[in-house]
Amino acid sequence: xxxxxxxxxxxxTVSLLVIASGLSISLLVTQRYSASLIQGAVAQAQNxxxxxxxxxxxxxxxxxxxxxxxxxxxxxRSDPSIAYLFxxxxxxxxxxxxxxxxxxxxxxxxxLSPPFEEERGHLEKIISDSGERYLDIAWPIxxxxxxxxxxxxxENPYRKRVTSLxxxxxxxxxxxxxxxxxxxxxxxxxxxRPLSALKIAAEKIDEGNLDTRVEVKGHEEVNxxxxxxxxxxxxxxxxxxxxxxxxxxxxxxxLQLDRAHRQLRTSFxxxxxxxxxxxLEDVCTYLVQKFRNIVECxxxxxxxxxxxxxxxxxLSNDGVRTMTGDYxxxxxxxxxxxxxxxFATSDIFKPxxxxxxxxxxxxxxxxxxxxxxxxxxxxxxxCPGDCNCVTxxxxxxxxxxxxxxxxxxxxxxxxxxxRNLRTRIEHSTGYSGIIGKDSKMQIIxxxxxxxxxxxxxxxxxxxxxxxxxxxxxAIHRHSPRKxxxxxxINCSAYPATLLESELFGHEKGAFTGAIRRKSGRFEQAHxxxxxxxxIGEIPxxxxxxxxxxxxxxxxxxxxGEQTLNVNTRVLAATNKNLIEEVKNGxxxxxxxxxxxxIPIDLPPLKKRGNDIPLLARHFLSRFAGEQSKTIQGFSxxxxxxxxxxxxxxxxxxxxxxxxxxxxxxKGTHVEITDLPPVLRKAELNNNNRMSRTTIxxxxxxxxxxxxxxxxxxxxxxxxxxxxSRSTLYGKLKKYRINKPTIH
Numbered sequence: 001x002x003x004x005x006x007x008x009x010x011x012x013t014v015s016l017l018v019i020a021s022g023l024s025i026s027l028l029v030t031q032r033y034s035a036s037l038i039q040g041a042v043a044q045a046q047n048x049x050x051x052x053x054x055x056x057x058x059x060x061x062x063x064x065x066x067x068x069x070x071x072x073x074x075x076x077r078s079d080p081s082i083a084y085l086f087x088x089x090x091x092x093x094x095x096x097x098x099x100x101x102x103x104x105x106x107x108x109x110x111x112l113s114p115p116f117e118e119e120r121g122h123l124e125k126i127i128s129d130s131g132e133r134y135l136d137i138a139w140p141i142x143x144x145x146x147x148x149x150x151x152x153x154x155e156n157p158y159r160k161r162v163t164s165l166x167x168x169x170x171x172x173x174x175x176x177x178x179x180x181x182x183x184x185x186x187x188x189x190x191x192x193r194p195l196s197a198l199k200i201a202a203e204k205i206d207e208g209n210l211d212t213r214v215e216v217k218g219h220e221e222v223n224x225x226x227x228x229x230x231x232x233x234x235x236x237x238x239x240x241x242x243x244x245x246x247x248x249x250x251x252x253x254x255l256q257l258d259r260a261h262r263q264l265r266t267s268f269x270x271x272x273x274x275x276x277x278x279x280l281e282d283v284c285t286y287l288v289q290k291f292r293n294i295v296e297c298x299x300x301x302x303x304x305x306x307x308x309x310x311x312x313x314x315l316s317n318d319g320v321r322t323m324t325g326d327y328x329x330x331x332x333x334x335x336x337x338x339x340x341x342x343f344a345t346s347d348i349f350k351p352x353x354x355x356x357x358x359x360x361x362x363x364x365x366x367x368x369x370x371x372x373x374x375x376x377x378x379x380x381x382x383c384p385g386d387c388n389c390v391t392x393x394x395x396x397x398x399x400x401x402x403x404x405x406x407x408x409x410x411x412x413x414x415x416x417x418x419r420n421l422r423t424r425i426e427h428s429t430g431y432s433g434i435i436g437k438d439s440k441m442q443i444i445x446x447x448x449x450x451x452x453x454x455x456x457x458x459x460x461x462x463x464x465x466x467x468x469x470x471x472x473x474a475i476h477r478h479s480p481r482k483x484x485x486x487x488x489i490n491c492s493a494y495p496a497t498l499l500e501s502e503l504f505g506h507e508k509g510a511f512t513g514a515i516r517r518k519s520g521r522f523e524q525a526h527x528x529x530x531x532x533x534x535i536g537e538i539p540x541x542x543x544x545x546x547x548x549x550x551x552x553x554x555x556x557x558x559x560g561e562q563t564l565n566v567n568t569r570v571l572a573a574t575n576k577n578l579i580e581e582v583k584n585g586x587x588x589x590x591x592x593x594x595x596x597x598i599p600i601d602l603p604p605l606k607k608r609g610n611d612i613p614l615l616a617r618h619f620l621s622r623f624a625g626e627q628s629k630t631i632q633g634f635s636x637x638x639x640x641x642x643x644x645x646x647x648x649x650x651x652x653x654x655x656x657x658x659x660x661x662x663x664x665x666k667g668t669h670v671e672i673t674d675l676p677p678v679l680r681k682a683e684l685n686n687n688n689r690m691s692r693t694t695i696x697x698x699x700x701x702x703x704x705x706x707x708x709x710x711x712x713x714x715x716x717x718x719x720x721x722x723x724s725r726s727t728l729y730g731k732l733k734k735y736r737i738n739k740p741t742i743h
Contacts, residue, residue, distance in 0.1 A: 014184045022177050026169040034162040038155070041081070042123060042135060045153045048075065048082070049121055049139040053149050056087065060094065060146040069095050083134055083154040089147030110138045112148055132156060283411040284315040287404060291379070291397070299382035303331060304408060305375065306416040313377075313412065321630060335378050338368040341398075343383075369401040371409045432474040434467060435618050438608035444471065444600060451598050452478035457550065459535075459595045460573040462602030465652030468573035469533060471600060476529040481569060484528030487521045492537035499542050501558050504549075510559025520557065522549060522566050529569045535595065536576035536587065547591045570595070605647040605654060612642055615651060619658035620670065627662060634670045641672055645679050700735045703728075712739045 052075060059068040072085040076097050086096030088107065096102050110124035121139035128134065133155040141147050284302045291300055304313040305328070312323040312331055323331075343363050365381040379401070431445040451458060452475045460468045469488065476486045494502050501510075505520030522530055532538075538546065549555050550570060554563050572595045581587035605612065616634065624631045634642070638661075647653055661674040672680065703721075710716040718728040732738075 010188050011185060014188070015181055018180045018184070019177055022173040026166070026173045029169060030162060030166045033165055034158070037158045037161060038135075041153055041155070041158055042137075045082075045135055045137050045151055046121055046123075046139075048079065049137045049149055049151045052085070052151070053139045053141045056149060057142045057146050060087070060089070060141060065095055072097050081153055081157050083152040084150075085152075086150050087141070087147050088150065094147060106136075106150075106152075110136045110150065112138050112140055112144065126152070133159075279411065279415070283404075283407060284313075287400075287408075288315070290400070291381075301380045301382075302377065303335075303380065304377040304412050305332065306412060308416075311416060313415065332375075335366070335368055335375060338366060338378070340368070342366045342368075367397060367401060369405050369408070371405040374409075376405055376409055376412070432477055434470050434474060435615050436608060436611040437614065438603070438611050440603045440608055441611065444602070447598075447600060448474050448478065451475060453480065455569050457569070457595055457597040458571045458600060459578075459598070460571065460600045460602065461578070462573075462575065463604045463650055464575045465650035466602040466604060467651050468575075468602060469531065471602065472529075472531040472571045472573060475571060476531075476569075479529070479569070481528050485525045486529050486531065487525035488531045488533060489521050490533045492534040496539040496541065499538065500545065503542065504545065504555045504557055505560075506558035507560040510557070514559065517557070520555075522555060522568055523564060525568045526566050527568070529571060532570065532572040534574060535572040536574040536578060536581055540586075540588070543588045543591050547588065547594060550591075550594045605650040609643060612647075612654065613639060615654055616642055616658055619655050620662060623659050623662035629662065629665070630668060631662065631665055631670065632668045635672070637672050638670050638675060641675060641679055699731070700737065703731060703735065703737060707737070707739075 052071065055071055056068055059065075059071065068087065072087075072095060076082055076085060084097050084102075084106075086098070086102055087094040093102055093107075106126070109126050110122060112122050121137045124136045124138075126134045126136045135153040135155060137151045137153070139149045139151070141149055284304065288300050288302065302313075302315040304315070305311070306313070309328060309332060310324065312328045314321045314323060343365055363383045365383055367379040367381070369376055369378065379397075431441075431448070434441070434445075448471065458472075458475060460471050462468055472488075473486065476482060489503065491499065497511075501514075501518065501520070503520050503522060505518050505523055506514050508514055508517050532546075545555060549566075553566050553568070555566070556563055578587055578592050578596070582589045582592050605615075616639070620631060620633070642654075642657075649656075657676055657679065660676050661670045664674045665671070703717075706717045706720055707714070710720065714728055714732075715725060718725045721728065723731075
């Protein structure tokens with residue numbers, strides 16, 4: 001039935017609007033609540049998965065499946081919304097929480113494909129055969145090396161909450177609608193009552209009843225309606241002009257509101273992105289990039305203080321530099337009185353090493369930023385003119401600085417902690433100037449501590465470049481003779497005719513060119529330590545005199561008759577096998593045993609591969625400081641090449657390699673192209689050799705490995721290999737594999 005009267009139309013229209021708006025609001029609130037619940041569930045599930053993956057790494061790597069099962073069961077009990085948990089590694093289920101086994105279709109429903117560039121999971125929405133919905137998250141454990149963690153979160157609790165909310169909203173909305181309709185009905189009935197009376201009178205006049213009168217209270221309003229019309233037209237023109245002014249002002253207000261909205265949204269987006277960054281350099285770099293999109297002046301720098309105001313981090317186009325001491329104090333004093341935007345010249349930061357663009361700028365715009373009233377630092381903008389490019393965007397800059405101050409403080413604290421931790425690690429991975437934490441080096445450090453307090457003769461053996469002189473200096477530095485001379489004699493640097501003179505000295509006229517008396521190295525080292533480097537190169541004639549010095553601490557100068565007594569400790573080093581030299585008659589046996597009281601064998605660098613990163617970073621830090629370069633480290637490819645190289649020249653070759661790379665590096669990290677060509681060539685040759693490995697060689701190696709694992713039990717080895725014993729014997733004869741003889 002269509003409405004006929006204005007009252008019915010108004011009532012129907014208002015009713016429809018009220019009902020539609022109420023239902024729309026209910027559905028919108030329910031939908032948004034549902035979306036927020038799902039988003040919260042996804043975030044919660046990802047957080048749980050990430051934490052479980054971190055906790056599960058150690059347990060998987062040590063194959064502690066019982067602890068891993070307990071970890072998953074505890075998580076299931078602590079969170080009822082979790083439907084299942086299981087770990088997949090190499091297409092094999094390590095552990096799960098299903099009572100009747102893992103469904104096969106579930107395993108392939110959500111997978112991750114290597115390579116895993118970063119620790120991120122993958123979300124899939126899964127519907128079971130019974131119609132239940134799950135949020136399934138696959139998360140790589142230890143970059144996929146330890147497997148993949150799968151977590152299923154049931155959507156039923158969240159859907160029940162949404163349904164409950166919808167029912168509540170519907171009941172509340174229904175009550176509000178009923179109340180609104182009653183009020184609307186009464187209101188419409190009241191305001192349409194004069195119109196209804198006028199309608200009845202108009203119908204009577206239309207029928208010809210001209211005597212009809214409408215008795216309406218306040219009829220003077222109707223009488224004055226006509227006279228008021230002209231006045232209304234006049235005022236309407238005035239109102240139109242005013243409305244234009246109001247409209248223009250309103251548009252300006254809308255523009256300002258839109259600009260404020262965009263600024264607020266930009267600041268929130270920046271704060272959200274920065275909160276996901278952990279490194280101070282990443283936070284500051286992202287912040288500077290955003291400011292460059294806002295401000296026309298492109299030369300910017302960030303000054304960030306550490307929590308204790310001991311360090312100052314200066315970030316610019318040149319990277320991140322860390323300042324200490326007077327730089328920190330002078331910069332802190334310059335910024336201490338600034339609470340808002342300030343303009344100054346570059347002289348105010350004269351002690352602070354700012355980039356060249358700032359030194360030549362006419363003015364600097366200084367934006368100090370605080371966190372909980374604590375000065376964190378400042379952003380500097382180099383202005384070529386009067387800094388108009390900054391003042392017009394001052395509000396958005398201040399808003400962004402306030403929004404991101406907490407993230408900057410967190411990143412600065414983390415950077416300081418990382419630097420302190422790195423310093424402590426570097427100090428704990430060496431001994432008396434020797435860099436290395438390998439177990440072989442730890443044994444040598446302990447041996448130095450035991451030997452240094454004594455006067456025992458030490459023979460240091462090792463390949464060239466392994467640091468034999470460093471060991472000798474460490475022994476001297478920790479000995480009671482540390483305040484006495486430490487004299488180094490390179491026995492291979494002198495011919496046989498001059499070595500004795502160098503060791504024991506000579507009298508005037510002892511030989512041609514001996515124009516005065518000269519003290520020998522043993523005499524110079526009286527009370528201290530003599531280090532005989534390359535002792536294997538000493539000629540036989542000098543070996544006899546050296547043996548006497550070791551036995552009696554007495555000797556005569558070359559060409560002299562006076563016997564001199566000395567009190568020296570002798571340390572010797574060689575890269576030769578002295579036992580073989582003794583067998584070949586090139587080195588005296590009695591001298592060898594006199595020197596070999598305490599032997600120290602230095603391992604080659606290739607046998608202490610864990611020390612290569614420590615040594616490389618140590619040399620890089622030293623050479624970068626000498627050359628005034630900001631190099632933060634090595635790329636992963638460059639470090640892999642350093643680890644794969646055999647280092648025939650040992651630590652000395654590594655040191656020269658890092659110096660070569662430091663000179664050539666242009667960026668903040670050493671790349672493969674910065675390393676010497678010999679390393680890249682060795683890598684290429686190694687790959688070629690690996691590619692030429694034949695199937696026969698692999699089969700021979702497999703046989704040897706299985707036999708060793710089975711203790712050379714051929715029956716057990718044949719079973720493990722899946723071949724008969726006769727076939728195994730035939731292959732052993734073919735490859736001439738025999739059980740090694742134990743002497």
